[in-house]
Amino acid sequence: MRADAEKNRSQILNVARDAIAEHGADASMRDIARRAGVGLATLLRHFPTREALFEALLCTRLDALTQQAAELETSASADNALLSWFRDLVAFTQGYRGVVAMMAAAHTNPDSALYASCEAVHSAGARLLLRAQGEGTARADMNGDDLFALITALGWAVDQPSFAPRADHLVQLITSAILTNRPGNDDEKAVP
Template sequence: MRADARKNRDHLLAVAGTAITEQGVDVSLRDIARRADVGLATLLRHFPTREALLEALLRTSFDELTAKAGALETSSSPDDALVSWLRDCVAWTTEYRGVTVLMAAAIEDTGSALHASCVTLRAAGARLLTRAQAAGMARSDIDGADLFALVAMLAWLGDQPSLAPHADRLFEVVASAIPANAGSQPCQGGTPPSDP
């Protein structure tokens, strides 16, 4: 890619990142092009679909979170590594409003431009979870898909203006339920429901 084309592409990604942070992933491509001072055709020449634009924008973050999981595997205790990575994942997903909906859809859609990145990210979290489970530090009744769903759920809270003030506390509640002994503790405020 020529230097000027790369510069234009990088500019479009920077503008798109700001627009998505402010308005969410459904922001109009026409609005992104207008903010970048280019025509829609120019934007579409670089990114023919919304998903292609999002994949290019999010790929670096996916790669960083995947690399962080790898680094945590060797530098932290299994339980600390898992919670630290979970916290970083949730924090990142709340930067781009609505991205969790796209990630949840992309993980099931092999034709999605985001599919490979989402699968890789989920696998990185699953490795941390498996490591914590093998050390007896995480409950055994959850898997990588559950962990990915927890990220989506916690990020969704951050996207809701009326619920966002509760997001940090609820993260701590969820994170405290992951340790191996959490599943055997009764719910506070009452007895657990009996099976039908």
């Protein structure tokens, strides 16, 4: 790809990331092109559909989360690695309204442009879970599919306006159910 084309593509992705964070899946392609300083035709040359633009954004972030999991596997305790990665993945789903449905659909569709990235992030989470289970800090009765389902469900819940203010509390509830033998997991805390 030519240098100017690569620069345009990067600029479009940066602007699209912000626009989608603000407006979700309904972000205007025209507005993204305008904010990126390119014509709509240039945007459409790089990303012929809204879905192609979303897929490029999501693949980039999912691949970063997969890389993060690999780094956490060697640099943090098993339970802290899983907790940190889980929180970051939920934060990612919060940052892109509508992403949960796309991830859930892509997870079982090998024809999806998101499939490889979703499969990689799913496998990375399963490895982190297995490591925590091996150290006795995570429930033994769950697997990577269960973890992915919980993240998806939590991502959907915190995407709803009525649950969004309680996102941190919901993450804490779910992670305390996954991770055992952690300080504070046995404490009953009053919740407003």
